[in-house]
Amino acid sequence: MALKRFDKIVLGSIFVLSLLVALLWGFGDRQPVSVQQFSWEGKKISVTDRFFSLSLSQAIDPEFVAANFSIDPPLPGNLSWAGKDFFYTLNELPIYGQEYQLKLAAPDTATANDETLEILTSDIAIEPFLARFQSRDRAFAYIGTEGDDRGRLILFNLTQQEKSILTPADLTVLDFETYPEGDRLLFAAIPTAALNTNLDDLQLYTVTTGLNTTTTAEAEAGIGKIDLVLDADEYANGKFQLAKNGQRIVVQRVNKEDPRDRSLWVIEGSAEPRGLGIPADEFLLSPDAEVIAVSQGGQLSIVPLGRNSGAIQAKEKFTRLLAFSPDNQQQIALQETDGISSLYVLNENQEEGDRVLLRTLTPIIDCRYEPRYGQTLYCLKIDEAESLGQVVEEPFLSAIDLETGDEIPLLALPNYRDVRLSVAADGLALLFDQVVTANPTPNSDLFTENGLAVEGGRVWLLTLPELERDVEIQAVPPESLMPGFRPRWMP
Template identity: 40%
Template sequence: MVNILKKTLKLKDWLKSYRQFDWIVIGCILFLMLPILTLLTMGDQVPFQVQYFSWEGKKVGVKNKTFTLSFNRPVNTNSVEKNLIIEPPLPGRISWQGRTLIYTLDDPPIYGTNYQIKLENVQLSYQDEEIKSFVSLFSTRDRVLAYIGIEGEEKGRLILYNITNLSQPQKTILTPPDLIVTNFKIYPNSEKIIFSAFEPNLRSNELATQELYTVTTGFNVDPSKTPSQRAGKLKSILDAQEYQNINFALSQNGEVIVVQRVNHRNKNDESLWLIKDNNKIISLGIPGSEFVIAPDGKSLAVSQQGGIRMISLGGDGNNSRIFANYEKPLSFSPFSEKLLLVKDNVDYTRSLVVVDKNGENKEVFRSPYPILGCEFEPRDEQVIYCLKTDVIQGENGQYRPEPFLSVINLKEGTDFPLLALPNSENVMLSMSPDGVALLFDQVVTTSPQSSTDLLTTEKQAIADGQVWLLPLPDLKEENKSLKIQPRELIFGFKPQWLP
């Protein structure tokens, strides 16, 4: 009897605990059902809106070719495309991937510009509901150039010059006063610059002691990925203990450096050397004083006796080809598909020739005078700006060379002179990344007097120098005017735009 009573009590306890658990489960179900019932009763209260804009609050540059807009519901794509407004206008092409709009720019955005993107009165694809108004801002990189100073505390030092606001430009000196900078190239993210320089008190044989360094600019394209570094932080890249570093080039993607070097003890030991990301330096085993690297860093064009040698910088570095009777390489197109070369002709003239990736060549023009340099227009590979030489008669009856700038359309075969550059035999050009302006310098030279003299490539001392800004005409306009006026910027030389 006692056993039966004990079993009865245990059963009651079990039923009691079961009822408690059951109530807990029912309570959880009711709690979870409440928002579902509310949503079914009242409908989705989240407004139709832009969920994500990839350029919101960012500074973009020429490498940024597309942005995306993502919506929280399916949209009427025609309505979106009709009501999308960008101010100032930024022409482009629209494509779709589900609820995401992809906008691909036709031209690089203009630097130093604030843009507004706006969407209003857009409808859903399945009901007549307007979008929540969307307005966002993004901007482009500042208009910044680098140059070598020429007077006072700036002499021989590498300097940044921000001209986004031309009425209030900002100047930053990057290198210390005990280094005389001779040349420099800018990395594609604008975060650092590679330059060659020497210490004047160590100068023994002209530029025999110059070394390669990098210096930070203080710019940071994407602070979310890498921390910002202060401007002016130096790092040694290549010393001059065994070899003299004469000249160097940097690929546009920033992955390849080529240096012209000569052995201090054996002047016959002259070669181009290759430096890649790991800073390991190897000799290419070929000489060359004039050379250009393809933007993708995969090939090198070198001027040699009898022609231009094209060298692969990939895994099979021994692959090469020769373009006979060419004088020097000038520049590659932005996508490495074309190369501009200067060719010597039997009639003692020179031709500018464009060579495509298949080796097919086309003569652009022929001149009895030197062709100093050419650059592709970044918005249109069919347009190039060339620095040519003409011969004019001076007031004393003597003939002298005079450089001038012209714009050439490779497709149409047109050639328009833009600007004469008197007394500018050592002029250097730099095309802005957005293609709207050109930098050039004019220097006055004299015979070297001191170890601290700034020198041209012809070893002449620079007594004075001026950097100029040249606004370029919009060649797409039908009623274009090619009458343009340069503007004086600052004292200095070798100006280059930051990408």
């Protein structure tokens, strides 16, 4: 039976469609793979940013992505994937003040080595992708010591070479801490008119820096917006510390009417300050702000800050806690007995127990974890020497290996016990101050933690040595930056 014209058209259409399906089945979808989303595009990252994601238009061979993926300058890490989503986890901290370029594109096969040539010449087509992201600017804050800067909080952006005065002349700043985003500083200051009275008028404030703003409101606040955090109406405020996560502030307070009422107080967010009923000569907040290490009468205690978070742990054989590790899994405790200073590593894992890291006849003032590799402590120690018949303190900075206890002196510091050390968030540099002090007078306006009057000061920068394993440490002379004291890197 002869086919009608309509039947011929239908059969022809079926044949053409079948042919197209066969071609697609045989040769696949030739649309090039493209990047749909890159989580760090246009972003300023910090050392707390540990991974980014790439979302592709379709799932492809992970080996192809690994072979065609690059970051310049190099940022070591590991690539993982789930379907068409790829994740890159950093093995090292990003370097501040750096612009990075991410590229995902098939390179010229002429430059490929034999190992990757097979992957690079596969039939996968990819749309070239190029994106840039930056790390935070390298910046620090300090207190000025000369001219119009004296007693004022100053921000210096090393990346942009910009100086910004954050506080007005009618507030004299004595100390400060940084919030984790670097957008604000917490500082203690006295109204200038009260300086000739006493230090009991010390109040806590915040001030905006203009750095790393994430919301429209923060950007509009700009630089130098000041808010009062804690007044000094009934209690005199002393030493204070801001938790690294910015969630808690702990401050020493003494009742002006009854000096026996002396205790640590805690401020949590916008809640009213509350007294802990615990006096302390020295104290140190954990990175997660869940506990505080308190030294009183030469004995150490670990105090939980949650209202129902357990009992106080007495660690009576230790004098004080010097440092928490960044991951909060270790602490460095100091024991002082019969003129011997001993550093102990305390582990959260009770099975590992405490171990002695170092014993020395040289007093240890402070220690900081090296943030890049976490294998070294930077410690400030005080040596003593005789000069013109008098014993003179000679502070110096040393690097101590956390596994072996091996110690390498790095730098002799000024004859000044209150020297402030600050290690950069990326671990590449250290700030310290050189301060000229004198006994206070009624006209004194700047003071050290020990109550000495600040006559002048200088901020110094030390480029830290490479601390990877099997690399010999080479000391580098410090660089003088500007007049000032109490420098602190922005996070």
